[in-house]
Amino acid sequence: MPPLPALAALLPGIPLTPPPPLPAPPPQAPLQRQAKPAGRQGVSGTSLSINGLRQQALWLDDAGELWLPLEVLEGQLGVSRSAAAGGSLALEWFGQTLKLSADQQRSLDDEVAVPVGSLLEAVGVKVRRQGRELQLELPSRPLQAIRTSKPSISGQRVVLDLSAPALVRSGDGQLLIGAEATAAQLEQLKQLGLKPNQRQGWLSVQVPREGERLSLGTPWRLVLDLPQAAGQGIATTPTPAPERDPRLVALQKQGLQLERRIGRIGSRQVLINSVRLDPRQVPLELRPLNRSDGMQGLSSLSQLARQEQALIAINGGYFNRVNRLPLGAMREQGRWLSGPILNRGAAGWTAGELPRFDRLMLVETIEDSNRQRWTVSSVNSGYVQKGLARYTADWGSRYQPITGTEMGVLVRQGVVQQRFELGELRPGVPLRNGDLLLVARGGVNVPWQTGEPLTLKSRASSAVGDQPNVLGGGPLLLQNGRVVLNGSAEGFSSGFMAQGAPRTVVGSDGRQLWLITLQGVNNPGPTLMETALLMRQEGLKDALNLDGGSSTGLVLADVHTVKGRGVAAAVHNGLGLVPKLEQARTPERP
The missing domain is CATH 2.60.40 (Immunoglobulin-like)
Incomplete structure (x- = not known):
């Protein structure tokens, strides 16, 4: 907005000023941050009641301060937000403004949450807890x-x-x-x-x-x-069921299958939305859906689909909602827009073929003139760790530091062109096609000076990374018909593995490509093990879990038919099915 x-x-x-007869409200007290009582333990939940309407939504009461996701504030309460420099936010709601710096935002599982107790109090919202349910009431x-x-x-x-x-x-x-x-x-x-x-x-x-x-x-x-x-007072035409869109109807006659039904895994009921097709027969091409203006930023799944003229789209891999940067593999037409991390699961494919599935790493080294080799830990990634990371123009037209302790060198045509000491990267570095920016973090000090030649060597750990298109997620659920779920091997916490949540899955039964969303019926959703077992139960041989929770989404013919937790949350990337005969030219990246 x-x-x-x-x-x-x-x-x-x-x-916007009302006519004189309307009564003026009593003055409101200035908005202040709530004090945090000492000694209170944090309490969280996944159920929210808003004037009696219940939904699945995350919340946290941390030492007396209530944290709610931005998607809930905007989509369920009517709060407006605007972004400012340095990652700060301004929330506006019926004349009340709450300004929040970047350090006043936190990740709540897969969502950005902010402290809003004072804002709710100023507007008159009553907040109560009933067990693990948070109740908000405004008469x-x-x-x-x-x-x-x-x-x-x-x-x-x-x-x-x-x-x-x-x-x-x-x-x-x-x-x-x-x-x-x-x-x-x-x-x-x-x-x-x-x-x-x-x-x-x-x-x-x-x-x-x-x-x-x-x-x-x-x-x-x-x-x-x-x-x-x-x-103009003209009644708007109701949105037709997307399955009846003429383009989808024609494709269903050619083998595209769209299904929506209730499944069961153990004692849980799960709403399953699935899209199935043989990419060798149905004239739809699977494509990564990414931003065309660089890797930082979020969009709606509908916007990503429209950008590539995708008739069908699901959300894709992980990202950091606070700094809006990718956390996993994205490769498009042979270019690593974002490299894999933590040996997590990924799908790689060539147009017109079924994807391959495996865990994936990039093994990269930089060799200098003294034949000393340095390991490159990440490529075009928002995942920060100690060591060397490399960035190219596919990251965006300019690199801005992600941490406060970075130094680096800019390499062009294999030769160091410029050296940046600690703090000198802060204004940002323009990136041209062919440029290679090596960034050192965590106290790593690189010795290279201007004019020194450097050689990059890179290989993928599996054949998935050799495919022209790759999308990472994790954990890998199924491979060759076997459950291969191993969260710790892919860097996922035990809490993440145990929680139930809406899920997004890409997979294959050996003949067809499957795009799937799962939502719990009167429950938070399946755990990852339940998801793996359900996918095998559905007949899949290979399956990869993608980002889930509020990110889970499915767009059919420009209609956002699935919203993980009831709100169309912004996402970083996705997977789209684009008609082969109506392909638009992919926008060139800066």
């Missing part, structure tokens, strides 16, 4: 008035004047607003084409995905900026 001033200027014609209050601008080429602005702050949940083109509308107000919203409905304290309206929203305080308002079709 754009920053507040930019968004407010998108659609002129209606003031629904009457909707005061509805104001609109005149429809224009750019669309229409709708302002909902509220009698108090309200929770706002979004998803699948619908907003749920914690407010009570009268019959006349429902009719007014209906005339605007928003298809309103009032039920159990929630006002639901249908809004286009392209619309923007923001909340304002003193007094309280919810502003909806709608594109032209919805802003």
Whole structure:
């Protein structure tokens, strides 16, 4: 979402200040960070109730400070966020602003969480714990008035004047607003084409995905900026079932199989969404889905799919949600955009063929003029460890230090062009095609000076890494029909291995490629061992676990049909199936 001033200027014609008859709210106390009582132990959970609506979501109460994922704040409560320099964030919600530096953000399993107790308190949200469930409540209050601008080429602005702050949940083109509308107000919203409905304290309206929203305080308002079709009072056409998209229907006649059903592993019920095809018969090509502007940053799975014109897409490998950098193998048309780490599982393939599956490392060394060899520990990676790492222009047009203690050398055509002492990398280093930036971390001191020749030697530990396209994840679940799950061998913690969560899997039964998502039915989801056993039960011979949890997603014909924990979380990369006869030219990287 754009920053507040930019968004407010998108659609002129209606003031954001309410008309005089509306009562002004009482003044709100300035927002302050909550003090942390001493001696309290951290408590966490995976269940969240928002005004009685329950969902799977992570939360943490750490010494009296409540941490919630950003996806929950934005998608389930209606908080707006904007990014600032240095990785800091600003959260805005009904006139309250909370600024958070990079060190006030933490990873909560696979999500970025921030401390929000003071923000919830300032807006009036009551927080309670019931066992392992966190309950958030903000009573629904009457909707005061509805104001609109005149429809224009750019669309229409709708302002909902509220009698108090309200929770706002979004998803699948619908907003749920914690407010009570009268019959006349429902009719007014209906005339605007928003298809309103009032039920159990929630006002639901249908809004286009392209619309923007923001909340304002003193007094309280919810502003909806709608594109032209919805802003002209024209009822929006409901999104058809993606399986009925003419392109997918035609491909299903050629052998593409789409299935959605309930499966069982042990006592757990699991919702299985699967896409199956023989890539040698069905005219769809499997492609990595990556950002075209470098390796730092996140996108929605839908955006990644549209960028490559993929009809079908699932989320891909791991990444760090805080610094938005990749944590695993990504290779596209022979170029390592991000190298493998920790000997984790990976899938490698050539267009039109079934993928190969194995654990994967890159074995790389740098040899200097004294024939001394230095091990390169990572390639174009956000995974930080002591030693040498190398970066190329596939990482992006500029390298910015990931840690505070880095030195390095820039190599061009096999010769050191420039040396950077500690701290000298801080402004960043431009990277051109053919450049090789060697970065030393953890106190490692490299001796090379300008003009010294260096030779890079590189090989993959398995045939998977020799394929032109590679995507890493982990752990490897199945290989040649056997369960080969070994989390410790791939650097995964025992806690990660034991937890239940939504899952994303890529695999093969020896004849067909499978893209699969798994979600628990009245449970958090399968463990990794349950996932491996379920995949073998489904008939797969090879299977690789990809990023899961809130990252789990499936897009069919531009419809985000699977959202791991109910929210379309941002992801770093994915896997897409692109029609062979409609391939767009892959954007060139800077």
